[in-house]
Amino acid sequence: MSRIVQFTAPGGPEVLEFKDIDVPMPGEGEIRIRVKAIGLNRAESMWRTGEYIEEVKLPARLGYEAAGFVDAVGSGVTGFKKGDAVNTVPAFSQNQYGMYGEVVLAPASAVVKHPPNLSFEEASSIWMMFITVYGAFVEAAKLKTGDVVLIPAASSSVGLASIQIVNMLGATPIALTRTKAKRQQLVEAGATHVIVTDEQDLVSEVMRITDGVGARVVFDPVGGPSFGKLIKAMTTGGILLAYGALSEEPAQLSYLDLLIKLPTIMGYTIWNTTGDAVRQKAAVEFITKGLSSGALKPMIDRIFSFDEIVDAHRYLEKNNQFGKIVVTV
Incomplete structure (x- = not known):
């Protein structure tokens, strides 16, 4: 029994x-x-x-x-x-x-x-956190050295996995957190920059950090009223991957910003990767290698x-x- x-x-x-x-x-x-x-x-x-x-x-x-x-x-x-x-x-x-x-x-x-x-x-x-992030960044966004990535809800397990894989791929993680309580923990977890969204202006901070270019990749599990700000903080032609809906409020964005930023907005789930045996095997090998090297923890x-x-x-x-x-x- x-x-x-x-x-x-x-x-x-x-x-x-x-x-x-x-x-x-x-x-x-x-x-x-x-x-x-x-x-x-x-x-x-x-x-x-x-x-x-x-x-x-x-x-x-x-x-x-x-x-x-x-x-x-x-x-x-x-x-x-x-x-x-x-x-x-x-x-x-x-x-x-x-x-x-x-x-x-x-x-x-x-x-x-x-x-x-x-x-x-x-x-x-x-496995849930690292495969989710692998599929989003390696398969969908094709993240490369020098890319800037926005990570809302950065202190979640997937958010922390995102910071690690972004660093592993040679890109720059910008962690977003509502309050300053977890700022230092996020820095210690590997975030290059941390933006406290209840105290700092998200868009202006991203533009300051990127010298006005914006982030090429956004990995968002929240949606809601801040969704439009994420679009504004992107570079032209960037990609936003939505993988959750933590906010119970409708997503808000300006159609004009869509015409200005020309973003690719995609829904993403882990099943994109684990639903295919070949892709799942590649993900497991990538993660196992990262764990062995210490890049992933x-x-x-x-x-x-x-x-x-x-x-x-x-x-x-x-x-x-x-x-x-x-x-x-």
Whole structure:
């Protein structure tokens, strides 16, 4: 028997409940994993409230990232055996699989070998954030040396991963944060510049930093009233990748600014990369190389126990973390 987490109605963290289930042997193309750590993601919070990009089928499980040991392998699975240390990457629907559990099933296509220099807690924190950023900057934006990148919500796990990969690629990260409380942490995390948007004028600061040129790439998870300011802060012909909708207010922008800046505005999700086996493999190799060299590092804010999963979700929704929230099992 294994304890898993599910919910039978959408709502706040309190709808999460434990359930004892008998986890079957893995089917064809599946791997059964004995979980040691779970990484939490904003996508799972949105899934729980019914506000995600995919319709939830109730009762529902949840969770994309887990680290642990292979417990059994299904038919047709190669490259993995019982006892191997492994991680899962977000490459499946939560309507089909959920990683919040003591023992879970996962599609072999979403399982990768555990980076040997990381703890289970660290490994459960890396794949959503680094693959998301890899796909945006390497595949979509084709980031190059000398580019300037604006990173709103820079203290989130994806924001911090963005700073690291921008630096790894030889570009310049400008971190955006609402208050000055996290300014020094962002500098220590590798941000070349930090703009405190509640105190500084975003557009004029970017133009000052770039000598009036603007940023070629913007990676925005917020939207809302500040969206138009991001357009104004871009260079002509730049690219804005929208990968979230943290603001509940409508995005605001001027059509005239679109004609002046001529930006490419794209919606982006991690599925662009993990939905293709070849692209996922390239992403995993890039990230593994960065982890080995020290250019990429896990950033964990706080660790909860599995019994504290409701509290962990409450903490996630406060938006005060600096890095990833992890749950040990």
